[in-house]
Amino acid sequence: MFSEDTVLLLYEMSDVLIAGLSNGSVYALMALGMTLVYGVTKAFNFAYGDFFNMGGYFAWMLIIGLGLQFGGYVTIFIVVLPMLFGVGYAMEKFLISPLRKRADWENRIMMLTLGLALFLTNLYMVVFGVKLKSLPAILDGILEVGEFVFSYQDIMIFCLSLGGILLFGWTLNNTRTGMAVRAVAQNPAGAKIVGINIGRIFAATFAISTVMVGFGGILLSQKLFINPSSGGAIMVKAWVVTAFGGMGSIRGGLVAAFIIGIMEAFVGWIFGMSYGIIALFILLLGTLIIRPQGLMGKGE
Amino acid sequence: MLKLSNVTKRFGSLVAVNDLSLEVEKGQIYGIAGPNGAGKSTIYNLITGFYSYEGKIEFEGKPINGLRPYQIVKRGISRTFQIPQTFPSLSVEDSIDIGNRFGNTAAYSRKRVDEVIDFVNLNRERKHKTGTLDLLGKKKLMIGAALATRPKMLMLDEPMAGSNAHEIKALMELIRRINQELGITIIIIEHFMKVLTELTETLLIIETGTEICCGHPAEVTNDPAVIECYLGREDDQG
Secondary structure, rough: OOOOHHHHHHHHHHHHHHHHHHEEEEEEEHHHHHHHHHHHHHHOOOOOOHHHHHHHHHEEEEHOOOOOOOOOHHHHHHHHHHHHHHHHHHHHHHHHHHHHOOHHHHHHHHHHHHHHHHHHHHHHHHOOOOEEEEEOOOOOOHHHHEEEEEEEHHHHHHHHHHHHHHHHHHHHHHOOHHHHHHHHHHHHHHHHHOOHHHHHHHHHHHHHHHHHHHHHHHHOOOOOEEEOOOHHHHHHHHHHHHHHHHHOHHHHHHHHHHHHHHHOOOOHHOOOOOOHHHHHHHHHHHHHHOOOOOOOOOOO | EEEEEEEEEEOOEEEEEEEEEEEEEOOOEEEEOOOOOOOHHHHHHHOOOOOOEEEEEEEEEEEEEOOOHHHHHHHHHEEOOOOOOOOOOEEHHHHHHHHHHHOOOHHHHHHHHHHHHOOOOOOOOOEEEEHOOHHHHHHHHHHHHHHOOOOOEEEEEOOOOOOHHHHHHHHHHHHHHHHHHHEEEEEEOOOOOHHHHOOOOEEEEEEEEEEEEOOOOOHHHOHHHHHHHHOOOOOOOO
């Protein structure tokens, strides 16, 4: 039906599209985590990207370092995700929360998280060395549907990220904690006087966002290499997605993440991978000039 | 029921509340008035755990010093702010359910939401986003969310501010019903003297954080010190 060249092109295009969708879904997960923290606590976490690495390194330690085979990634998720939750909760409770009581707390928290990012980068360097690391594919092989071909790895990453996003949305809309998170994000003083412990909600928010970005780290470390300083690039990417979608807009962040994921994959396929990041910044620059509030953000 | 003993609050060199003592009896409506900047809202912020202070505050015979706002709510003290503090994108029933879920959680029941919505008469607006309510609706909602926490004492901060005569009448009626039908003790800060004299049994007048006069509203409003505080001394008049 199609010429050999067309079939080859369709093969490649479908592969690039699913790669873009899988990357986009992870970016969406990360951008949601970032929007959540900023929306609820009004604090900007500069160490956010380093928790992406933490997820990747924790998983690497179990799979490669300890040779954990039993249950594969299921075990990784059961062990690593609660660990990340604990790390995020403790970080807010013991490092960030004490600063919140002081004047000029926004800048103090910004400086603290910048310092934490440097600390974590160097800690990873000491513990894991500077060599690039990656995780084995969660599922090998390809799925052929007619003329199209999709890798199981990308499909799994896409499905797991989407599952994470849906779980996040469900938690936010249907649980007691989710209700408290929404209340604190909209009106902290109002939340206090109806009995919400906002300190606990701040800590829970940091913990959930750490799980989201760390989960993204576990998923993307199968496709990308991680090194001690790669958190910075991830942080920039999550920030670009958030700014492109509109600061504080969950829907905007989701749409932006998929646009960026697909755009990055196609630009990389056509011009080479290094052009992907250039396209990202051109897109951000264009957005800031034409629509500074982002795709779905509210203007002043 | 509520007892403040020698409470002082300083902001740097400014003394916002100065060695204040007061006692609110169970079941009464207690009024607090005074000029702008007298320290009325600061007293609320001290009682509800928003600020630390010197002195002692007891509720139902137990000290509540050092408790955080959410812990104070769980003890049975609820409050409102002068400017309604609502959750703009949540519906009226969800906003009230938050008070229901996070207040006195030991007595949680979903039925409470319907009861409160009925009580504050927000049935027609129950599915509306709170950001779309008018001022009276927002005030009733804030009172409703406070009631949903199952308070023993409700502290209202200038509930009549910005309201017209019809709204004031509706809010006064609501406050009376909360006190009489639900048996909830009420403290009310208000600028409208007519509201205070009609509603309260005890009225405290403060200026610069210090008590000027306290007693039955009829006596208090005729007290020379109170008249001087509100109108100025005769020799000040031009």
